[in-house]
Amino acid sequence: MAEVRAEMVANVWKVVAAEGDEVSDGDTLVILESMKMEIPVLAEGSGRLARLHVAEGDVVQEGDLIAVIE
Amino acid sequence: MLNSVLVANRGEIARRILATARRLGIRAVAVYSEADADLPFVAEADEAVPIGPPPPGQSYLDSGAVLAAARRTGAAAIHPGYGFLAENPGFARQVLAEGLIWVGPPPEAIEQMGDKINARNLMARVGVPVSAGTTEPVTTAAAAVAEAARIGYPVMVKAAAGGGGIGMSAVTGPDGLAAAFETARTRAERFFGDPAILLERYVERARHVEVQILGLADDRVVALGERDCSVQRRHQKVAEETPSPGVGEALRGRMLAAAVRAGEAVGYRGAGTVECLVDTGAGDFIFLEMNTRLQVEHPVTELVTGIDLVEQQFRIAAGEPVSFAPDQVRPRGHAVELRVYAEDPVRFLPSPGTITRWEEPTGPGVRVDAGYKAGNKVTTFYDPLLAKLCVHGRDRDEALARAREAVAAFRIAGPRTNLPFHAELLASAEFRSGDYDTSIIARLRS
Numbered sequence: 211m212a213e214v215r216a217e218m219v220a221n222v223w224k225v226v227a228a229e230g231d232e233v234s235d236g237d238t239l240v241i242l243e244s245m246k247m248e249i250p251v252l253a254e255g256s257g258r259l260a261r262l263h264v265a266e267g268d269v270v271q272e273g274d275l276i277a278v279i280e
Numbered sequence: 281m282l283n284s285v286l287v288a289n290r291g292e293i294a295r296r297i298l299a300t301a302r303r304l305g306i307r308a309v310a311v312y313s314e315a316d317a318d319l320p321f322v323a324e325a326d327e328a329v330p331i332g333p334p335p336p337g338q339s340y341l342d343s344g345a346v347l348a349a350a351r352r353t354g355a356a357a358i359h360p361g362y363g364f365l366a367e368n369p370g371f372a373r374q375v376l377a378e379g380l381i382w383v384g385p386p387p388e389a390i391e392q393m394g395d396k397i398n399a400r401n402l403m404a405r406v407g408v409p410v411s412a413g414t415t416e417p418v419t420t421a422a423a424a425v426a427e428a429a430r431i432g433y434p435v436m437v438k439a440a441a442g443g444g445g446i447g448m449s450a451v452t453g454p455d456g457l458a459a460a461f462e463t464a465r466t467r468a469e470r471f472f473g474d475p476a477i478l479l480e481r482y483v484e485r486a487r488h489v490e491v492q493i494l495g496l497a498d499d500r501v502v503a504l505g506e507r508d509c510s511v512q513r514r515h516q517k518v519a520e521e522t523p524s525p526g527v528g529e530a531l532r533g534r535m536l537a538a539a540v541r542a543g544e545a546v547g548y549r550g551a552g553t554v555e556c557l558v559d560t561g562a563g564d565f566i567f568l569e570m571n572t573r574l575q576v577e578h579p580v581t582e583l584v585t586g587i588d589l590v591e592q593q594f595r596i597a598a599g600e601p602v603s604f605a606p607d608q609v610r611p612r613g614h615a616v617e618l619r620v621y622a623e624d625p626v627r628f629l630p631s632p633g634t635i636t637r638w639e640e641p642t643g644p645g646v647r648v649d650a651g652y653k654a655g656n657k658v659t660t661f662y663d664p665l666l667a668k669l670c671v672h673g674r675d676r677d678e679a680l681a682r683a684r685e686a687v688a689a690f691r692i693a694g695p696r697t698n699l700p701f702h703a704e705l706l707a708s709a710e711f712r713s714g715d716y717d718t719s720i721i722a723r724l725r726s
Contacts, residue, residue: 218629218630218631219632219660220630220660221660221661243660244630244632244660245622245623245630245632245660245661245662245663245664246446246662246663246664247514247629247630248467249629269660
């Protein structure tokens with residue numbers, strides 16, 4: 211099981227993957243946006259996207275859980 | 281002169297515009313989002329109106345809220361600053377329809393120049409050099425591939441309605457083109473509401489040099505000199521200077537004359553900037569785009585000319601002559617601007633947070649346009665610009681020496697800032713030599 215967490219404070223701009231998707235290492239799960247910069251959040255490792263913890267428009271803090279891959 | 285003005289913006293530029301308004305005896309109204317209530321620009325306005333929650337779409341970009349604030353305060357004019365609604369012709373028209381004065385160019389000029397493809401075509405018609413590029417919007421990846429083959433690689437892929445360096449990328453060959461096109465199109469839609477793409481020949485070893493123009497109330501267009509803005513990361517400017525170390529007298533003469541022709545071609549009124557690329561290899565220049573507003577880096581032009589550009593904007597909007605003799609502009613000395621961003625100085629990633637310490641440098645030739653003070657919170661909702669550190673000197677050596685001292689004396693704690701990067705830039709052999717181009721930061725980071 212892998213937990214994907216936010217590396218910085220940002221807004222959740224786009225949710226690209228959905229719960230239940232099969233994802234591969236390096237796939238974009240979510241795109242964050244902070245101060246006019248886009249920050250893609252990538253899957254580390256392959257598996258099923260068991261849980262997506264954020265929705266578009268959320269604000270995440272550094273360390274917040276974004277997704278769980280099993 | 282105008283009797284009152286509402287500044288539809290925030291941070292350092294709102295503060296700077298409000299300051300000139302108050303100096304001229306113009307009643308100055310600010311609008312602010314919930315995130316900005318404690319920023320200096322709000323306290324320094326004669327009156328400040330809250331206009332919504334932090335997201336720009338619900339505050340600074342909400343034209344209804346801005347116009348309601350103008351009605352409520354009886355503001356007679358609106359100054360849009362840069363970004364946000366500044367180059368939105370629909371908003372300019374709404375302002376005029378309300379019977380207010382728009383401190384900016386005619387909406388038609390904004391429209392003409394806001395569409396980069398149209399702007400290029402218009403410039404070509406009036407004899408301003410443009411690079412090889414598309415004359416019609418590119419709407420499919422297949423069309424992009426055909427266009428790129430016609431233009432010749434490398435090409436720059438960019439949003440036709442774009443700005444701020446967003447959504448652009450350089451492509452060296454057909455393999456990368458489809459992906460670059462798709463990315464550009466998505467970003468164009470997201471940031472500018474228009475997916476149209478244009479392709480241009482990419483100039484290697486280019487300097488980004490722009491010319492400041494003013495369209496006067498009597499229909500004359502004057503050029504006030506150029507600025508070199510080649511120090512960029514992610515296609516966004518980080519430092520600017522005037523005069524450009526890469527532009528000699530003859531080239532300067534040609535560029536300023538072309539910028540005047542560009543302004544005349546659209547019946548320009550007010551402050552505008554004609555952005556060009558100087559091909560250092562060929563020693564010539566091409567038109568890139570025209571920005572129909574005041575630019576972030578306008579202070580360096582003010583420092584060498586002694587002209588307050590916001591004052592000229594107000595005079596022109598009021599139908600009055602400018603405060604100086606247009607044929608007697610003689611720039612003196614050298615000026616540099618360093619943009620102080622809330623980002624880490626190595627990878628330039630955003631660094632929001634509460635400012636716990638803020639001490640500005642002072643001294644001869646130093647001008648700081650600051651958007652924040654100690655205790656303010658830098659949020660994720662807006663661009664990362666904290667302040668502009670501007671320095672003037674008798675010549676480039678003195679300006680750079682003063683800049684080095686000023687960077688060392690500027691103390692900001694809380695968010696990370698790029699001040700250490702500016703120290704690195706000012707110490708670098710390439711920047712000191714003056715012989716640099718738009719890949720300077722890539723080289724400093726390689």
